[in-house]
Amino acid sequence: xxxxxxxxxxxxxxxxxxxxxxxxxxxxxxxxxxxxxxxxxxxxxxxxxxxxxxxxxxxxxxxxxxxxxxxxxxxxxxxxxxxxxxxxxxxxxxxxxxxxxxxxxxxxxxxxxxxxxxxxxxxxxxxxxxxxxxxxxxxxxxxxxxxxxxxxxxxxxxxxxxxxxxxxxxxxxxxxxxxxxxxxxxxxxxxxxxxxxxxxxxxxxxxxxxxxxxxxxxxxxxxxxxxxxxxxxxxxxxxxxxxxxxxxxxxxxxxxxxxxxxxxxxxxxxxxxxxxxxxxxxxxxxxxxxxxxxxxxxxxxxxxxxxxxxxxxxxxxxxxxxxxxxxxxxxxxxxxxxxxxx
Numbered sequence: 038x039x040x041x042x043x044x045x046x047x048x049x050x051x052x053x054x055x056x057x058x059x060x061x062x063x064x065x066x067x068x069x070x071x072x073x074x075x076x077x078x079x080x081x082x083x084x085x086x087x088x089x090x091x092x093x094x095x096x097x098x099x100x101x102x103x104x105x106x107x108x109x110x111x112x113x114x115x116x117x118x119x120x121x122x123x124x125x126x127x128x129x130x131x132x133x134x135x136x137x138x139x140x141x142x143x144x145x146x147x148x149x150x151x152x153x154x155x156x157x158x159x160x161x162x163x164x165x166x167x168x169x170x171x172x173x174x175x176x177x178x179x180x181x182x183x184x185x186x187x188x189x190x191x192x193x194x195x196x197x198x199x200x201x202x203x204x205x206x207x208x209x210x211x212x213x214x215x216x217x218x219x220x221x222x223x224x225x226x227x228x229x230x231x232x233x234x235x236x237x238x239x240x241x242x243x244x245x246x247x248x249x250x251x252x253x254x255x256x257x258x259x260x261x262x263x264x265x266x267x268x269x270x271x272x273x274x275x276x277x278x279x280x281x282x283x284x285x286x287x288x289x290x291x292x293x294x295x296x297x298x299x300x301x302x303x304x305x306x307x308x309x310x311x312x313x314x315x316x317x318x319x320x321x322x323x324x325x326x327x328x329x330x331x332x333x334x335x336x337x338x339x340x341x342x343x344x345x346x347x348x349x350x351x352x353x354x355x356x357x358x359x360x361x362x363x364x365x366x367x368x369x370x371x372x373x374x375x376x377x378x379x
Contacts, residue, residue: 038328038331038332038335040094042140042332042335042336042339043142044141044142044328044331044332045085045086045087045088046081046082046083046085046086047082047326047327047328048078048081048082048085048327049321049324049325049326049327050074050077050078052067052070053200053201055070056200057199057200057201059200060194060199060200061190061200062104064104064105064106064107065106067104067106067107068104068106068107068109068110071106071107071110071111072110075110075111075114076114079114079118082327090118090122091122093118093122093124094124094125095119095124095125095126095127095334095338096115096118096119096122096124096125096126096127097115097126097127097128097129097330097331097333097334097335098111098112098115098116098126098127098128098129098330098347099111099112099128099129099130099131099134099330100112100128100129100130100344100347100348100349100350100353101130101131101349101350101351101352101353102130102131102132102161102162102350102351102352102353102354103131103161103351104351105349105351108349108351109349112128112347112348112349116346125338125343125345126345126346126347127334127337127338127343127344127345127347128344128345128346128347128348129330129333129334129337129344129347130333130353130355131330131353132157132162132164132355133174133333133355134329134330134332134333135157135159135291135292135323135329136155136157136166136168136174136289136291136333137329137332137333137336138291138318138322138323138326138328138329138332139153139155139289139291139316139318140332140336141318141322141328141329141332143318143319143322148287148314148316149287149289149316150286150287151168151169151170151171152167152168152169152170152283152285152286153168153280153285153286153287153288153289153316154166154167154168154177154276154279154280154283154285154288154289155168155276155288155289155290155291156272156276156288156289156290156291156292156295156304157290157291157292157355158184158185158186158272158290158291158292158293158294158295158300159184159185159186159292159293159294160184160186160187160189160190160201160203160293160294161184161186161187162179162180162184162292163179163180163184163185163186163232163234163272163294164176164178164179164180164355165177165178165179165230165232165275165276165279166355167279167283171336171337171340172337172340172342174355176355177230177279178229178230178231178232178275178279179231179232180231180232180233180234181225181231181232181233182233182234182235183233183234183235183238184234185232185234185268185272185294186203186292186293186294187234188234188235188237188238188268189201189202189203189206189265189268189294189297190202190203191238191242192206192238192241192242192260192261192264193205193206195241195242195245196209196245196257196260196261203293203294203296203297204296206261206264206265207265207296207297207298207299209257209258209261209262210258210261210262210264210265210299211262211298212258212262213256213257213258213259213260213261213262213263214258214259214262214263215262215263215265215266215299216263216266217256217259217262217263218244218259218260218263219263220237220240220241220244220263220264220267221236221237221240221267222237222267222270222271223236223237223271224271224274224275230275230278230279232271232272232275234268237264237267237268241260241264244260245260262299265297265299265300266299266303268300269297269299269300269302269303269304270303272290272300272303272304273300273303273304273306273307274307276288276290276304276307277304277307277308277310277311277313280308280311280313281311281313285313286313286314287308287313287314287315287316288304288308288313288314288315288316289315289316289317289318290304290316290317290323291318291322291323291329292323292324293323293324293325294323295317295318295320295323296320296321296323296324301317304317305317
């Protein structure tokens with residue numbers, strides 16, 4: 038990313054195929070593969086941008102939350118590069134980085150404006166956030182049990198679809214009837230912004246087992262379509278409700294599950310009915326990527342509140358102040374003006 042916030046390259050190395058045989062992410066294997074691919078990915082990103090290492094003015098890295106082994110690989114390599122080049126190392130909260138997908142180049146990004154209510158929904162997190170301004174976040178609600186993405190993976194396992202479950206269910210559900218099976222919608226207490234998907238996941242598994250016990254095979258397309266409709270309705274309803282109550286211009290979604298076509302459609306429809314804009318980044322910017330991390334760091338440096346020399350925290354909460362003092366980093370490098378450095 039250049040000094041004007043323009044994206045120059047965004048290289049992603051996916052481990053989905055590697056972990057598919059195990060039905061989910063194996064932490065030790067994930068960290069080993071990170072170690073194998075991190076340097077080739079860095080070289081690829083530099084080549085794609087047409088940059089040399091000595092042109093880099095700062096390096097950003099996810100410090101948490103996440104799997105501790107993978108985080109350690111990323112932070113260790115980033116620190117080594119930053120030390121070798123004598124440039125700032127900026128730590129980024131992974132969930133906050135997902136929010137910054139809304140500022141990455143796309144037709145959608147042009148209309149995005151703060152304050153906004155955003156939903157970060159992924160395999161490990163389901164958080165509803167009031168984003169007042171850069172550096173000013175309030176978590177309105179979160180999941181009390183399974184994250185939405187975790188529920189997708191578990192339902193996919195029940196249907197024999199393998200890992201990752203989200204894309205498989207999305208594809209399968211396109212040929213199904215979302216109203217065929219009335220799975221439960223857990224709205225919890227009145228006015229609650231929290232989520233719960235454990236009951237929905239269990240209801241799907243129970244439905245499939247009962248059908249099979251009776252000698253019948255459930256229609257997998259209808260199960261997939263009905264499950265994701267139930268999930269999307271709750272997510273979209275609470276997002277739009279919060280946006281309406283807080284008087285924002287619009288609502289946004291990000292995170293891996295935000296690539297789901299049903300959720301994207303449901304959010305757009307409910308937001309339009311409520312008179313709100315719906316901001317939905319391109320699917321490839323919703324899933325994990327380095328561009329969102331760079332974007333979050335770029336904004337932190339621009340406002341002079343970057344988290345320098347970060348430490349790994351696998352449970353790093355969203356909105357928590359950095360573990361070190363905030364330092365003015367408007368001037369990157371060794372006190373010199375970074376000029377056209379990236």
